[in-house]
Every structure is written in C-alpha cells, then in structure tokens.
Amino acid sequence: MDSNVLLEVAIQEAGYEPGIAKLHNINISVKRGKLTGLLGPNGAGKSTALKGILGLLPFAKMTVDYGGASDKYAYVPEHPVFYETLTLWEHLSLAAAVYDMDENEFEELGRALLEKFRMTEVRDHLPESFSKGMRQKMMLMLGFLVKPDVYIVDEPFIGLDPRATKDFLELLEEERGRGAGVLMSTHVLDTAEKICDDFILISAGKVVASGTIDDIREVASLPEGSLFDCFDVLT
Template sequence: MVLHVEIKEAGYSLESPVLKDIKFSIHPGELVGIIGPNGAGKSTTIKSIIGIINHVKGDIDISNYAYIPERPILYERLTVWEHIDFLLSTLDVDEKQFNAKAEELLKLFNLPQVAHQYPDSFSKGMQQKVMLVLAFLKQPDLYIIDEPFMGLDPKAIKRLLQLIGAEKVKGAGILMSTHVLDTAEKICDRFVLISDGKLITQGTFEEIRESSGLDQGSLLDCFDILTERDPHVW
C-alpha cells in the first residue's frame, strides 16, 4: 500500500472542519481518481494528505511521493534546468542517468528550447509541463496530481497519460483529482467521490454505477445522481 487515509476531521481551523470521515487507500500500480463538485473538499483532502493543513484528526500513512499542484509552484530566480539540478541535489541517484532522463522528459513536453530560461514568464501550461518533468524525474512510489489537465494542450495530455501508464506498470500509485470525468472514466482503476466534505462512495466504475443505480450510465451521469442525493443517506 502506498497511501492509506483515515481522516476523521480536517480543516483550516479547529472550529470549522471542512472534511469529515474520509477513508481510502491506494495500492501499488493503481490509479485512483478523487472527484466531486467545486468546493467539495478535494483539494483540502490532498493538502491534508501531504501535511499542509494544520488541523487534521486521523491517520495518514504515505510513501515517498511527488506532488503536482493545480497551480504550478516554481522558483522565480531559477531556470528550468536549475530546478532540475536542485532536484538532483536532493536525491541519491546516478547524475548521468538522471540528466539523460531530464533531457528525455524535456523533449517529450517540447521544452528543450526553454531549458535555460526562467519559468516565471511562461504560460500556465508551460509551467505545468515543468512541474510534470520534475515530478516524473523524482520517480516516487506515489504521485499526487491535482487537476493535471488544466492548461495542457492535447499533445501534452497524451504524453502525460502515457507517463502515468508507464509509472503504473512500474508499480507506482497515483491519486488524481480531476473534473475531466470522461478521461477519468477511461483511465482510473477506482474512484473516491467527495461531496460537502464527506465521502459519498468509492469503488471501481462498475461499483460507482451500482451505487448510483445507473447500470449503463457514464461517470458524469453517476456523478450527477450521487451528488444530488441527500448526504445523510450515506
């Protein structure tokens, strides 16, 4: 298991918890999609998992991970390659192999021409590609990806999905928050559906269909049904 989450309560203050009773796990080689309406608590769940929410009651067991936030976080005074060098300095890996992998990833996302430029002037999509390069260079046991498709062009999305597939084969787990349900339906092994800060249901696509009562429904159809129901019935 690369991630086990049992959040009894979590939030930005003790008096007003945002999350209650969130429990799920991710196994090696498994892609789990965390889905829910805007404001449901998906990002708060992710922030609780990686330890940047102060008020969390419960237990979280997490492996070595790479985090790709919805909004890229990069150093203004470091070029793209200097970000790569900085990451290298934190890892116990072969420098030659690491740099070769970095060049391969930069080429994959069409970034070699900006490798020695500062990313603060890049578009959001280009900054997101830099974040992806850094994450996949780290080669962690677990990837935590928040809205990965925002700002990416179709080719970059295809490359990202190829990388995710390759990492799954190697045994990495992936937790991915997304609103792009048609893509999630095709690539996720299981889903965690959160609404109003609570776990509504979780399981495979077929189990989500069963929970919603829509035997042939799309993930979007099931999502609509499950998030409209009274949360107290769960």
C-alpha cells in the same frame, strides 16, 4: 497494511481551524500500479484532502501511512510553483539534488523529459516567461524525475494541450507499469473514466460513493450510466 497498498489515508475530520471541520470520515487507499480518482464538485473538499495528506492542514485528526519500499512521493499542484530566478533545467537539477540522484541518471532522464514534453528549446529559460501550460509541464517533469512510489496529482489537465495530455498519460502509464500508485484529483470526468481503476466521490466533505465504475453506478442506480451521469446524481 496490505503489501499492494502504497498509501492509506484515514481522515476522521480535518479543516483549517478547530471546531470547523471541512472533511469527515474519508478513507483513501492507493494501490501499487493503480490510479485512484478523487472526484467532487468545487468546494467538495478535494484540495483540502490533498493538503491533509501532505501535512499542510492546521487542524486534522487523521492518519497517513505509506507502504512499499519508502514514503517517497511526488506532488504535482494545480497551480505551478517555481523560483523566479531559476531556469527550467535548474529546477530539475535542484529536485535531483534534493533526492540525491546520480548525476548521470539525472542528465539522461532530464533530457528525456525535456524531449518528451517538447521543452528542450526552453531548458535554460526562466519559467516566468512560460505560458500556463508550459509551467504545468514543468511541474509534471519535476514529478516524473524523482520516480516516486506514489504520485499525488491535483487537476493535472488544466492548461495542457491535447498533445501534452497524451504525453502525460503515456508517462503515467509507464510509471504504473513499474508499480507506482497514483492519487489524482480531476474535473475531467470523461478522461477519468477511461484511465482510473477506482474512484472516490466526495461532496460537502464526505464520501458519497467509492470503488470501481460499476460500484459507482450501483450507488447511483445507473447500471449503464457514465461517470458524468453518476457524478451528476450523487453530487
């Protein structure tokens, strides 16, 4: 594997039961310091592909190879998952323990993330009382806490207000700067066009175009088209 590739995925076919494949011949490559956008209409197979990468599909003929120093990754789900009896800080502390973080490092980074996402005042509150946006912020904080080689992010912008979106994008840029790779599924095409290095467009479980924005435009026969225009034509 190329030393710049942190995640290489080759899906021959995959789905939720044998004989009924939802995905066919999908290849995904996430490079060091790069952000790859996984795009497609509802039902195209984006979430199924992410579940396959995470090993959560009951039926999958595929390979998942991690490059870099380790196979440490962070998954930020579309729908926040949390323990009802643990506070925000206790969630962060649990994640730090799982990844065997140094206590002083955790305290410093944990406090910085609370400040960055403006959640310091609710650090000792239960997430059950949080709004959807606040719960999404918690998921992002858990991901950024562990400093993984690869981020796998599913629809991160849902529920985030403009300021939280800006904070998220700034942290993501910092992580890419240190060499982390990102695979992000999103419907927010105008933002994706601005921040992604390359794209994988899928429709009906198959790749219809992949590469840079210029590659996507070429396949769509829209030399000056926006990502939205190309998406509309190809999917």
